[in-house]
Amino acid sequence: MKRVRGLRPFWPLVLLVVVACAQAAEEYSFDSSAFEKKPFELGGYAQLKQEDFSFNRGAAFYRLANFDQPQRDRLDRTTATLQLAGKLRQGIGTFDFRTNSDLQRDQLARDHDNTVFEAAYSLRPDPGLTMEAGKRVLRWGKGYAWNPIGFVERTKDPNDPELAREGFAMADADLIFNPGGNLQTVAFTPVLLPVGKDVNGDFGASGHLNPAAKLYLLYRDTDIDLAWQGKGSRPARYGMDFSRNLVSNFEIHGEWARILQFTKPVTDRAGVVTSETGNADSTLLGLRYLTARDTTYIAEYYRNGTGYSAAEADPFYQLVDTAFATGNSALVQKALSLSQGSYGRPNPGQEYVYFRAQQKDALGIVYFQPAITAMMNWQDRSYQLTPELLYTGVKNLDLRLRLFLLHGGASTDFGEKQNSRKLEFYARYYF
């Protein structure tokens, strides 16, 4: 008894060792049975985003968007998003879906939107063959900010290239071969994309079953894609891309696409629109470089064959100036209509340069990643700078803060956009 009493001062230490051992055991236990495949899976994220827009009230797109509306310098917008992704499996078949629901509120309006991004059934009778039907996102191309050969997808937002997007209803298949030797992989993806009154209406003209295909080759460690889309709802087009690591931390990529007989509406300063038809070639060249200090640089040059040169864009901005200076409502309507078409695309210009630098674990903080992105219209020299802070250190939570700074003179791409500045913050919780 005395001996036990003598040990009493050490009990806390013993307890500490026992607890530490128990913790160590817990730390290193892993039973994979909890992660076995389930017949039904559901996941996704909930996100709350706050945006603060500072408007450029003299800009063409501000004036058009706020025509006959109360004028304001700022707008605060809150958006709640719920994105659900799930799978239902049975045998060789899988049904998977991704839905997106937004609830948006600002000083001017409230809005909500529910969209099915993807919902498709796929059959895999063999690892070399998959057949799918339903709404699907097929992302073609190797570019980070732009994809000229993205023939069967909705246009990517270069401000958020990794954001999930809505797909198109289609039937597609994947056939994979491994010939061996220098040609390591061959994969063929045929696609049929219908456009009707209620299906894929925003793809192009109704009443067509649009065929498309992509042939992927991994040849001598280089990814090569050959892509084609037949004439139908849109003009026919074809193109190719490649991607290759020159050394392990330095990748180069490129894309080229030709749209046959593409028609581009071009306006003059009086609002007289003419259609120019011809083949449109788009090219993208890019690189991705990782330094020993874990800084990633992405740079891309994009020549948009369907875009407007600075000389072609200038009459549009003059038309807007004239319309608002004279108060001619017919001219305003004409400019408004053009702004809702190809002049109002996120990147309507002909030449762009994109640059992004991101630093992993910056300032010695693990999971903290600051970045800066610059996008410039090379012809009119207007640009957008986006500093960004991202923290993913809290379990299942992403926190991102971004500031968009737009700069450019009159009659320039970024100088005539609606905002001169935007501050954006989101918290995204994954489940």
Next chain:
Amino acid sequence: MKTLLGLMLCLVALPAAAIDGQQILAKVDRNLEPESYEAYRKLIDIQPDGSKKEYVLYSMKKGRDRVVALFLSPPADKGRVTLRLEDNMWLYMPEVGRPIRITSLQSVTGSIFNNADILRIDYGAEYDVETAEEQKDAFLLSLKAKTGEVAYDRLKMWVDRQLLLPVTIEAYAASGLLLKTLHFRDIKDFGGGIRRPATLETDSPLYKGYKSVMLWSGLKKGTFRDEIFTLNYLPRIQELRK
């Protein structure tokens, strides 16, 4: 007498001369994993303040140089797939919808384990044995990368003499800088004749106070079709699991 002495010296010298580092490395590769296998792994990143971040991956390896790893957890990474074909590596993210090329030095998890550690292929496929020496309980192999594409220029590998399994590996950059140390622990019988360390710990002088741990479970031999190790199959990898 001189001849006898010479003979004796030869006999003493024989075991040392008999060490075939390349053969030991080949044994280490096969003892660590079958040439083709499937397994579950948990990666735990431990920060200096004790907080942890965990990832669970399902991996398949075929032959000497094809590996694919699917993220099962956490939810933010679920569905991501990394593929390695020889020196080529790609990352597929379901929300992005297309694979992008990544490098061996990057870490898709953000931990001390980089992509080369997560998508590790046979040591013998990437390294040549420069020297092999006998120590009391271990063989010490000095390995040199076969090409500049390999994540670590040199490795020092201490191999258990009895089990022919690695105990400690030091990874060095071409400059001679120690990048990280890998510690293999907790020898476990996985069945099917596979007996190997179930725990791999790593620390790095470049990340003072941080530690990463890789735990193995459900390791077993497998046979896989070549088509699985292709970019087009990455979105469907998760359908292959039992």
